[in-house]
Amino acid sequence: MTTTTPDLTGDPARHRKERRVKMVMLAAGVLTIVVSIAIVLSLLSEAISFLTQIDLGQLWAKGWFPRRGRFDLRTIIVHTLLVTAVAMVVAVPLGMGAATYLSEYAPRTVRRVLKPLLEVLAGIPSVVLGFFALTWITPNVMRRIWEDTELFNMGAAGIAVGILIVPLIASVAEDAMRAVPDALREASYGLGARRRHTTLRVVLPAAISGITAGFILGASRAVGETMIVAIAAGASGGSLLTFKITEGGQTMTGAMASLAIGSDQIAGVGAAFQSLFFVGLLLFVFTLILNVASERVIRRFRERY
Amino acid sequence: MNRIDAQPTSGASDTDRPLVFDVQGLNVFYGDFHAVRDVELPVRQNEITALIGPSGCGKSTVLRSLNRMNDLIPDARVEGQVAYHGVDLYGPEVDPVQVRRHIGMVFQKPNPFPKSIYDNVAFGPKIAGVRSGLDDVVEDSLKRAALWDEVKGKLSESAYALSGGQQQRLCIARAIATRPDVILMDEPASALDPIATLRIEELMFELKEDYTIVVVTHNMQQAARVSDRTAFFTVEVGEDGTRTGVLVEFGDTSTMFTNPSRKETEDYITGRFG
Numbered sequence: 001m002t003t004t005t006p007d008l009t010g011d012p013a014r015h016r017k018e019r020r021v022k023m024v025m026l027a028a029g030v031l032t033i034v035v036s037i038a039i040v041l042s043l044l045s046e047a048i049s050f051l052t053q054i055d056l057g058q059l060w061a062k063g064w065f066p067r068r069g070r071f072d073l074r075t076i077i078v079h080t081l082l083v084t085a086v087a088m089v090v091a092v093p094l095g096m097g098a099a100t101y102l103s104e105y106a107p108r109t110v111r112r113v114l115k116p117l118l119e120v121l122a123g124i125p126s127v128v129l130g131f132f133a134l135t136w137i138t139p140n141v142m143r144r145i146w147e148d149t150e151l152f153n154m155g156a157a158g159i160a161v162g163i164l165i166v167p168l169i170a171s172v173a174e175d176a177m178r179a180v181p182d183a184l185r186e187a188s189y190g191l192g193a194r195r196r197h198t199t200l201r202v203v204l205p206a207a208i209s210g211i212t213a214g215f216i217l218g219a220s221r222a223v224g225e226t227m228i229v230a231i232a233a234g235a236s237g238g239s240l241l242t243f244k245i246t247e248g249g250q251t252m253t254g255a256m257a258s259l260a261i262g263s264d265q266i267a268g269v270g271a272a273f274q275s276l277f278f279v280g281l282l283l284f285v286f287t288l289i290l291n292v293a294s295e296r297v298i299r300r301f302r303e304r305y
Numbered sequence: 306m307n308r309i310d311a312q313p314t315s316g317a318s319d320t321d322r323p324l325v326f327d328v329q330g331l332n333v334f335y336g337d338f339h340a341v342r343d344v345e346l347p348v349r350q351n352e353i354t355a356l357i358g359p360s361g362c363g364k365s366t367v368l369r370s371l372n373r374m375n376d377l378i379p380d381a382r383v384e385g386q387v388a389y390h391g392v393d394l395y396g397p398e399v400d401p402v403q404v405r406r407h408i409g410m411v412f413q414k415p416n417p418f419p420k421s422i423y424d425n426v427a428f429g430p431k432i433a434g435v436r437s438g439l440d441d442v443v444e445d446s447l448k449r450a451a452l453w454d455e456v457k458g459k460l461s462e463s464a465y466a467l468s469g470g471q472q473q474r475l476c477i478a479r480a481i482a483t484r485p486d487v488i489l490m491d492e493p494a495s496a497l498d499p500i501a502t503l504r505i506e507e508l509m510f511e512l513k514e515d516y517t518i519v520v521v522t523h524n525m526q527q528a529a530r531v532s533d534r535t536a537f538f539t540v541e542v543g544e545d546g547t548r549t550g551v552l553v554e555f556g557d558t559s560t561m562f563t564n565p566s567r568k569e570t571e572d573y574i575t576g577r578f579g
Contacts, residue, residue, distance in 0.1 A: 108379065183416040187476070189377055191429040191483055192406035201432070206419050 043284060046277030053271045064255055065238035066272035075241040076279065079154060079249040080223055083233060086158025086245055087165060087222040092215060094162070095169030099211075102170070103177035104199045115174075122167035130231030133160035138232070146246045152234020155245035160228045165218040172217060176210020177203050213294040220290035224283060226253035230261075252283050322349040325487060325517045326371060330385035333366050333375060340366045341550040344385075346536055348487075353509060353518045355528035355558065358538030359573070363550020364521045367538070368489050371519060372408035373401040389487075406433060409480030413492040415472035417464035417479070422447075422456050425464045425475055429483035442482050449515075450478035451508050470501025474508065481516075488512065490520040494527065506531050525574050528558065535561045537570045 054071065061070035098118065102111050137156040142149040149155065180203050188198040204211070234248030236258045242249050250258065259276045326348035333340045341363035348354045348371075356364040366375065373394060375381040387394040394404055406429075417425050426443045435442070443460070447453040452474040456467070464475055473493060480488055490509070494502040509518055509531050522528050528535055536555045540548050554567045565571045 181416070183412065183414060184418060186374065186377070186410075186412060187416045187418065187479075188428075190372070190374060190405055190410035190412070191432070191479065192402050193428075193432050194402055197432045201428070202418055 040284070043277050043281045046274050047281045050271055050274035050278045053274065063238060063240040064250055066255070066259060066275045067237070069271065070238070071271075071275055071278075072241065073282075075239060076250055076252045076255045077282075078241060078243065079233070079239070079254070080251040082243070082245055082249070083154050083158040083161060083229055083251050084219055084222040086155055087161035087225075088215070088219060090159050090162025091165045091169050091218055091222075095166045095214070095218070096173055096211070098166065098170040099173035099177060100199060100204075103174045104195065104203060118167045118170055121163075122171075124164070126164055126225060126227040127231070129160040129164055130157075130228040133157050133228055133232035142246065149246040150234065150248050152232060152248040153246050154229075154233045154249050154251075157229045157231075157233035158245060160232060161222045161225050164225060164228065165221050168221055169214045169218040172214030173207070173211045176207040176214065179210065180206045209297050209300065213298045216290050216294035216297065220287045220294070223290070224253060224287050226257050229254040230257035252279050252286075255279055256283075322352060324348065324388075325350050325390060326519075327388040327391075328367075328371075328386070329388070331367065331370060331387060332384040333363070333370055334380075334382040334384075335378065336380040339547065339549045341538075341552075342541075344552045346552065346555060348517060348519055349534070350517050351513050351515075352533040353513050353520060353531050355532035355535045356519065356521045356538060357523075357525065357528045357535060357573075358550070358553075359540060360523075361548055361550065362538035362540050364536075364538045365491055366550065367536075367552075368491055368519060368521050371487070371489055372405050372410055373399075374405070374410065376401050406483050407485055408487040408489060409483055409485035411473070411476050411480055411488060411490045411493045414496050415469055415476055417467075417472050417475050420464060421461045422464050422467070422475060423460040426478050426482045428479060433483065446478040446482040447475075449481050449512070450474045451504065451511070452478055468501070470497050470504060473497060473501070473505060477505075477508065477512075481512075485516065487517045487519065490518060492521050492523060495523060502527070525562075525576075529562050532558045534558055537561065537565075537567075537573065539569055539573070 054069070058069055058071050059073050061072050063070055064072050064075040098114075102114060102118075106114060133156040134152070137159050138149060138151060138153060141159060142153055142155045146155075184202050184206060185198055188202045193202070229251045230253070233251060233254050238255075239248065239250040256276050256279050259272065324347055326346065328344055328346040328348075331344040331346070332342055344363075344367055346354075346367065356368060358364050369375045370383050370387060371389075371394075375383060383395055389404070389408070393399070418428065420428070423443055426446050427439050430439060430442050444453065444457075447456060452471060455471060456475075459466075464472060467475060473496075477488070477493075493509075494505045497505065506527060509520065512518060513533075520528075520532065534556065535558045537553045538550050539553050541551050542548050554561065554565060554570045556566075561570065562574055565574065
């Protein structure tokens with residue numbers, strides 16, 4: 001019996017092509033990492049250069065006035081937290097309401113329409129929301145509640161940032177709730193539970209990790225949001241520490257933006273320019289911590305149900 | 306519904322136990338899909354009624370129409386009459402939530418809540434507004450479900466720490482805690498190992514002293530071992546390929562398994578089909 005040896009060798013041209021594609025993909029991946037590292041390194045080096053130029057006491061000076069050498073971190077951190085807090089007060093109930101409705105109450109057809117609408121809201125450029133805050137929220141919301149609200153104020157900015165992060169919180173929370181197995185809902189209904197019992201006592205507790213992660217991500221986004229606060233929170237050039245949301249105040253991002261907008265002005269002012277990188281580094285650390293925290297929360301509870 | 310009023314006459318056989326469910330002309334549709342057709346099924350008190358048959362024969366659908374769980378499926382439609390102690394379960398005045406408090410359910414896969422053992426059992430009473438005596442309800446329910454001795458020291462631990470068989474008995478305890486009259490079981494042991502299965506079967510036997518049980522099972526031996534009566538369903542394939550579940554035969558389990566009157570039943574229980 002004669003058997004012919006089967007030819008199993010592949011086409012060498014195809015092999016080379018395969019390898020080329022792989023190299024391109026690898027290069028793209030490596031480039032991303034290199035760029036990220038370069039950003040962090042440049043932030044670090046400029047931030048260190050900033051710290052060596054100033055007297056550390058300047059970081060606790062009266063107010064944030066970088067061009068006058070006053071770099072009070074408390075001012076911009078407190079303002080950032082204020083705006084974030086207002087944003088969360090707006091976004092958590094709205095986002096949770098939307099998520100709960102979409103996940104537990106909406107008929108399929110309604111969900112098919114509403115879910116993309118929510119994504120549209122996520123696509124509104126923040127500059128638009130910034131002007132909305134300035135021209136509509138300030139007169140129609142803030143001044144209705146507190147008559148003496150300044151034109152530029154952190155409250156309006158916070159509300160607008162809240163609107164900005166509603167879709168994020170809603171979609172993460174909705175995903176978390178939809179991931180709760182129907183078997184648990186059936187168990188609940190089978191015990192004579194109404195829909196609200198099922199939602200409040202079964203679905204929400206079971207989805208709490210994903211929901212929490214959504215909140216943290218939302219907060220992280222709020223901390224990093226720049227355009228809205230630059231437009232509506234006011235206090236260009238610097239600001240004094242205030243705890244009132246009816247007043248203007250610079251957040252970390254707002255301070256950076258107002259420094260960076262007129263970059264020609266910054267160039268000659270020495271430490272003021274570098275403070276931008278220092279604040280940027282702080283911001284980076286803040287959001288990094290928040291993002292890692294949300295990752296952790298998700299992973300810690302993932303094995304449940 | 307006159308049959309419910311019929312009292313057992315002296316010297317009557319088990320046949321005359323009062324009817325709990327009287328299903329007449331039950332048809333269930335999911336959208337255009339005719340899932341089960343013309344089911345007639347009497348379920349008697351303190352008995353175990355087994356629904357058996359091949360996959361897709363509609364036995365689970367019939368079970369779920371007994372406590373209106375089908376209401377949860379969009380497009381599901383139920384026609385015909387399901388009388389529960391003489392009351393039409395699908396009557397306009399009937400609240401499905403109340404129905405399910407009387408008619409509990411245990412599912413195929415153990416589905417405890419991600420809560421403590423205690424909170425799992427207390428869930429039903431709590432949502433029904435019971436505030437006092439919960440400890441007693443929990444203990445009593447766990448005892449009835451033959452789980453108390455295994456969990457009494459760790460009631461505050463997560464239900465997920467239990468084994469599959471224990472979880473299923475926890476689900477039975479959870480159903481018992483709402484003080485139902487009927488317990489529906491949808492293949493309660495199919496996800497369990499043989500030993501855990503045996504425990505569930507023993508438990509069912511004990512539970513029928515106080516409850517009426519309807520159980521769906523794939524397992525012929527299980528039906529033969531535990532049930533008093535058996536309903537055998539099969540799939541009817543129409544000319545256009547549509548598959549509809551129909552009830553083939555209903556009777557005493559002993560008769561069904563030794564002397565079935567229909568050839569399909571005999572083929573199925575002897576393993577020649579399905």
